[in-house]
Amino acid sequence: MHREFMMGNEAMALGALTAGVNVVAGYPGTPSTEVLETVARRRPEGVYVEWSVNEKAALEVAAGAAYAGARALVTMKQVGLNVASDPLMSLSYIGVKGGMVVLVADDPGPISSQTEQDTRTFAAYAKLPILDPSSPSEAYAMMCEAFELSEELGCPVIVRPTTRVDHGYEDVLVAGPEEWAHHEAEGFVRDPSRWVIFPALSVRAHAAIERRDAALAGRLSGYARNTVTQTAGPDARPRLGVATHGISATYVAENLGEKDDVRVLRVATPYPFPEDLAADFLDGLDEVLCVEELDPVIERALVATCGRRGLTVKICGKLTGDIQPSGENTVESVGRALDAFLGRQTAVVPTPAPPTLPVRPPVLCAGCPHRASFYAVKRAMRGRKTLFCGDIGCYTLGNAKPLDMVDTCLCMGAGINIAQGVTHVEPDTTAFAFVGDSTFFASGITGVVNAFYNQANMTLVVLDNSTTAMTGHQPHPGTGRTMMGQVVEKVSIERVLRAIGLTVVETVDPLDLDAAVSAVRRVADEPGVKAIIFRSPCVVLAKPQSTSAVDAERCVGCQRCVRELGCPALVPDDATGKVRIDAAQCTGCTLCEQICPTHAISGGERL
Amino acid sequence: MSERRCTNVILAGVGGQGAVLASKLLARAAMERGLPVKTAETIGMAQRGGSVFSHVRLGEGAVSPLIGRGRADAIVAFEPAEAVRQLPFLRAGGVVVTSDVPVVPVSAATGGPAYDLSAIMSYLHEHVGEKNLAVVDAAAAEAELGTARALNVVLLGAAARAGALGPVTLDDLAAAVRATVSPRFLDLDLAALHRAKGTVTFARSCVQK
CATH class of the missing domain: 3.40.50.920 (Rossmann fold)
Incomplete structure (x- = not known):
């Protein structure tokens, strides 16, 4: 054992490795993401890890591994559990053979989520034991205990940290790789009476679960962490x-x-x-x-x-x-x-009212290609009755002024179906659904199939920056890389869309503003379901070639660039009204160069 | 509740300024001294240009990773408005070390509240008190170092010299920099720690430290 200063999520990953986990699957989501990333970074030979296409797939992959006697871990955030709830509810009845831990990170606040749902409530609903750690050190220890408990009871066990445990750091006493358990999986043993869910099985299983949980409640009164x-x-x-x-x-x-x-x-x-x-x-x-x-x-x-x-x-x-x-x-x-x-009195030190502080809502990064995509659609559709359905990812930030291009956002993949629903009621609206590449694979494809089959009239806009940017740049099926480090064939978004039946699928570089605007106009006027793929790499990953600069002589201080784009690299001068470009932030995307009425900005080179 | 021996430091800034890295450095420096450390910080949505903070608790006695309001011994801010935003966390007599260069958000140019630097600075002077406020001339530090990249380290160095980091000294920070920073940035960060000496304008009695 040795001490390491680490985040709760890293501690839980090491806890799983210490317990001899064999298979780890998950879908990224704050505040859970670093668990699987740490497993990938520190796993010994023989441990399989994947970013699955979504939480449902991840949970099913982990369940399959546990059916085969492996120790399996699945990781997700709380709203991911909603996606994975279908297999989880049934798995509670079927059970597992190898230990299976479902790690669900809750997000009180919420700080980075749509809901403040409580996985403790979900665990009671699913009738699954749940452990609730108070610190990274305890979370580490609980992972091992959760695997033991799961294997003993033959059911998945949920471990539910919250943001401050996930992202809190402390020095944790952890086992080194030489001390990690090695768990040999027996393999899948065919037994339809055990692994095939039917009402008759569920009748028996439900009664058994109620007996088990009543007995377990008594036993947990002696659990050292209660x-x-x-x-x-x-x-x-x-x-x-x-x-x-x-x-x-x-x-x-x-x-x-x-x-x-x-x-x-x-x-x-x-x-x-x-x-x-x-x-x-x-x-x-x-x-x-x-x-x-x-x-x-x-x-x-x-x-x-x-x-x-x-x-x-x-x-x-x-x-x-x-x-x-x-x-x-x-x-x-x-x-x-x-x-x-x-009934205590605590002296309260009053803080005098501070001056008005600037507000800092999160914004799209300087040079983000999503800004260009939203701007192109906005410009192309100016004066028309439109609906812009957004989705979950960095591009939700397209809601901020001055872009103001997100009319709805509900949950992963929802925008594509919401757009269809609205146009059933308002057929004269030109409807767009924006979806990121990772979200497209996670839960967008079924929405497109639904739209195509049911004869919807809408434009799908895939914002393809070739990564899962919001959660820290995880690979996905379109990136051609896996968490095992393999280079694999990319799943092509174009080919998926064409296979569904879409005939109008245009791929455009959003940073080429004129081409992007005319593509939007052309595609939006086609009947039925059609798609634009705006493809440009995430600027956090790409290395800028050069940056743009403003010629102060030519800048007339109209601030059109600031008003239209809201790029954080564009800094207006309070005294002169002229705009300066913060070279530390500018990526040289050239979008501002393309809209400057006096051509005062130059020097950028788009990626 | 009253007699905690730990030192509570809040690092505050804007996403991208290196608050998280600075907290790692400070934690490492404290651990080199054999002190237990707990930290909590902003990760995720708020990183995209939002306000970010790290709570760093050095020494025995910390249970929660978060510091309560009115319980921070020091606030180290990479940006003056963020110093003010975190001020309710400062205990009476606590120290503030801040950069004087504002990071103006997009919102200030697109209809949000304006950035009133002079009001912010005078609020700090008035409510922190001259002897507990150290203002770092960040523009001069940038000019000296040739980059704004190391501002987080400049501020940490200034805070150590102001005695704001409890038991953690400039030498501890230098050791942490040597242990963690990649060779490419090592010289820069060490220079940021040490050369910043001349760029710190301590308010009156802080100058003596």
Whole structure:
């Protein structure tokens, strides 16, 4: 064992490797992405790793490996679990042979997600055991325990970190490769009575699951990570209790000292809920504050425990308005709630109102080809009744002014179908659906098939920057690279579209503005479903050839470039109104050169 | 709750300024001293030109990776508006080390709030207090070093000299730079740590440090 300073996601990857994981699959999504990347970077010979096409595929690949007796890990973010929920719900009934861990990263806030859903709730719905770590070190240890538990019970086990555990760093005591377990998979043993789901199997399996989880709940009361502690020592007789979990447990610890007389329950296994331990915790208490993030899972379980056991303890938390019902907890939000609960006074140092600060919403990078694509469509469709359906990726940022080119965004791949639905109601609208290359493969293709089959009238715009940019540049089927380091044949977006039946499929460089605008005009006027593929590499990966510069003599300070493009490299001078280009950011994409009315900008060279 | 021995530092800036790298460097420097370290930072959507921060907690006594409001010993800001944005986290008597060069967002030119540098700087002077504020002349540092790339290291060096990093010294940071920075940037980052000495304009009593 040795100490390494690492992120929670790296710790969980090493935990899986320590447990002898054989197969790892996932789909990128903040805050989960680094788990699989770390496995890929540090895996020994014989460990298979892939970025799957989406979370459903990833979960099924991992399930297949676990059917064959391998230890398998699948990684995703919380909304990815929605995509993977179909196989997961059934897999809960079928079970696994090799240990299988489903790592789902939740995102309280949300900081980088569409929803604030709680995978602890999902685990109870799916009837699968779930572990909820409080720190990178604990997350590391829990991965090994989760594999053991999964193999013993014969069902997948969920490990659910949240953003602050995923992306928090600390020095973690980890095993070196020579200490990692080696797990030999037995192979798939044919047994249709076990692996083929039918109602008769499900009837039996459901009853067995209920028996198993009831027994497991009792056993988990003795699990060392479900703890009851007292701030004033083991002999104190506190009347007040705090129930918490995950990262919130650390905020509770930051806000409690020896002067407080409180009993603290920390729940590491929200499902099955360790009710016997909870009853011990409740014994002798008058009131409990549940400090949770996302859903009031522990709070509801404690209310139920009191009801079942006839205990008269008041349970407070989100449901009583004592803890914020949504959003991320913080050290101070928990501190305020504890102050109120314990009747403490904490001196508040008022901060005088600051001056108005600039706002910094995330923006498309300087030189991003998505800016050019959106601008070309905007320019081509000026004056027409249009609908611009967006999707999930960097290009969601096309919503920002001045582009303002995203009318809808729902979930991965949705834009293509939303566009169809709107035009059924408003046939006179010229509808566009923007989708990135990775999202196209993840869940866009079925939408195009649906549109083509059902005779929709819309333009698909594939923003192909040949990477999964938003989550940190993961390879996908269109990149010709795999996570195993192989160079493979690329899946061609053009050929996929033509195979579906589309006859109008144009590929254009969006940074060639005139060509891009005329392609949009031409394609949008065709009947039926048609596609434009805007192809230009992500500027974060590509090396700029040269940068653009403004000739101050010729710049008349009209700021058309700033107003139309909103590129962060274009910096207007407050005094003169003239524009300067920040060479540190400029990639020489030439888009501003192409729209400058006085031709004052030059020197760029597009990639 | 009251007697924590750890040093709490917040690094603040704009996506791309190297806040995450700086926090790694600071963590490494502290670990070379044998101190436990916890950090939390912004990763993901906010990196695209958004405000970014790293919370770095050095020494025993830290449980949570996040620092509570009013509990940071120091704020090291690569950009003055971001220093102000993080100011509610500073404890009474805490230190602020900031660059004086603003990064003006696109939003300021497209209808969002303007960037009022003088209001921001005078707010810092007024509310941090002269003896706890160190302003780094980032333009001079850039001119000396020939690049703005090492601004994060310049600020860390200035913070160490201002005594803002608790037990972590300039030598610890230099050791961390040698251990982690690629050979291509090693000389630049070491120069940024040391040569920045002349470019730091400490407000009054900080000059003595």
